[in-house]
Amino acid sequence: MIAAVDRTGRADIFQEPVIHPAYSLYTNRRVAPLLALGFASGLPLALSGGTLQAWATVEMVSLQAIGFLTLVGSAYTLKFLWAPFIDRYVPPFLGRRRGWMLITQLALAISIAAMGLFPPSQALLVLALLAVFVAFCSATQDIAFDAYRTDVLRPEERGAGAAVSVLGYRLAMLVSGGLALVVADAWIGWSNMYFLMGGLMALVSIVTLLAPEPEDRPVPPRTLREAVSGPLVEFFSRKGAITLLLLVVLYKLGDAFAGALSTTFLIRGAGYSATEVGMVNKVVGLAATIVGALVGGTLLARLRLYRSLMFFGVLQAVSNLAYWLIAVAPNHLALMAFGVSLENLCGGMGTSAFVALLMAFCNARFTATQFALLSALSAVGRTYLAGPLSPPLVEAFGWPVFFLVTVGIALPGLVLLWWLRDLIRGLDEPEAQPEPSSAPAH
Numbered sequence: 001m002i003a004a005v006d007r008t009g010r011a012d013i014f015q016e017p018v019i020h021p022a023y024s025l026y027t028n029r030r031v032a033p034l035l036a037l038g039f040a041s042g043l044p045l046a047l048s049g050g051t052l053q054a055w056a057t058v059e060m061v062s063l064q065a066i067g068f069l070t071l072v073g074s075a076y077t078l079k080f081l082w083a084p085f086i087d088r089y090v091p092p093f094l095g096r097r098r099g100w101m102l103i104t105q106l107a108l109a110i111s112i113a114a115m116g117l118f119p120p121s122q123a124l125l126v127l128a129l130l131a132v133f134v135a136f137c138s139a140t141q142d143i144a145f146d147a148y149r150t151d152v153l154r155p156e157e158r159g160a161g162a163a164v165s166v167l168g169y170r171l172a173m174l175v176s177g178g179l180a181l182v183v184a185d186a187w188i189g190w191s192n193m194y195f196l197m198g199g200l201m202a203l204v205s206i207v208t209l210l211a212p213e214p215e216d217r218p219v220p221p222r223t224l225r226e227a228v229s230g231p232l233v234e235f236f237s238r239k240g241a242i243t244l245l246l247l248v249v250l251y252k253l254g255d256a257f258a259g260a261l262s263t264t265f266l267i268r269g270a271g272y273s274a275t276e277v278g279m280v281n282k283v284v285g286l287a288a289t290i291v292g293a294l295v296g297g298t299l300l301a302r303l304r305l306y307r308s309l310m311f312f313g314v315l316q317a318v319s320n321l322a323y324w325l326i327a328v329a330p331n332h333l334a335l336m337a338f339g340v341s342l343e344n345l346c347g348g349m350g351t352s353a354f355v356a357l358l359m360a361f362c363n364a365r366f367t368a369t370q371f372a373l374l375s376a377l378s379a380v381g382r383t384y385l386a387g388p389l390s391p392p393l394v395e396a397f398g399w400p401v402f403f404l405v406t407v408g409i410a411l412p413g414l415v416l417l418w419w420l421r422d423l424i425r426g427l428d429e430p431e432a433q434p435e436p437s438s439a440p441a442h
Helices: 021-027 033-047 050-058 063-081 083-088 095-115 120-152 155-188 190-210 224-236 241-250 253-260 262-269 274-319 321-328 333-361 364-397 399-419 421-427
Strands: none
Touching: 021 155, 021 274, 033 050, 033 095, 033 120, 033 155, 033 190, 050 063, 050 120, 050 155, 063 083, 063 120, 063 364, 083 120, 083 224, 083 364, 095 120, 095 190, 120 155, 120 333, 120 364, 155 190, 155 274, 155 333, 224 364, 241 333, 241 364, 241 399, 253 262, 253 274, 253 333, 253 364, 253 399, 262 274, 262 321, 262 333, 274 321, 274 333, 274 399, 274 421, 321 333, 321 399, 333 364, 333 421, 364 399, 399 421
């Protein structure tokens, strides 16, 4: 790939190649860097979570202490609290978004490597504090990265950008999760594994230096107070704002219900072994999710946002019937692999369109805060509805009827999407920015 020099004189290796449009969508200078940046976003999560718990378990740390380590990840839930800070203040280098990304990536590289200096059996408190700092920096990187991705992509590239980000994130989860355990246990030890992961984070930060700046650079909020209140005032000044938020909650709700107890269903309800379920979920399911996201990103560029959301939403709902088929059919590994693949494939397509929708909802002045708030809201259905309500539904109706019910749970989101179709189509215009009068009255 030939490097180019942009208007600022900075060498840019992400020059758009002249190739088939289906490929250029993923290889152009705005989308391609998101693979590595998505990888950087996903790498710290397991290192301060599941992988850290595994290290503590191997070193015979008490179960109670390991339980407290689960609180380390609270920063990911609360990140919207300091997102206005990222919107308001601009680092003196690399611009409003990339500057914060580089700062957090370098801090992560140092702190992840530093975790390797403190074995949990000898310095658990110091290690836990470092893990809290890693989670904080990682959540802050996510704020900046989500804002950067939203700002840098053109409307027709949002699906592809979401798909590439998901691919990078999932690959990072594999590297910092399963692969890290193997490397630590069988090859170089836990401390050296954390040194290695810190070095990998530092290496990936180079992409932040080379990634392009957004084409449009709106003036940031003038005060921190405006950065805090501005995103809410701007969003709720739009007609139909409450309806938009309801769509964010409902669009993937049926998918969330179907997936809430999927592992328990496959083992306890359908009678598959934990090994079979683990292999299918981790390998086949992950591959299907990635393929779904990439296919979804490609189709979104052709179908545009509203038609993609409706098409993928219908597929998400119908794919839940694959679990119903597993529940009523005889135990067969190929059937289970097919059902899990279909559900993850359609779910990945829906995710690419849904992330594109969240990007389209954001006003460029407040991207970091609005995206953080919208993504937190999107987790409400999964966390507070699907998780608690799925078990009593299964106990009341049984597994086959439960999965039929999940198809019905998906329908209100599709009806609401249809009702908001004119608004969604308006957001898909290249120059569209959310305006107070852009949504239908209700």
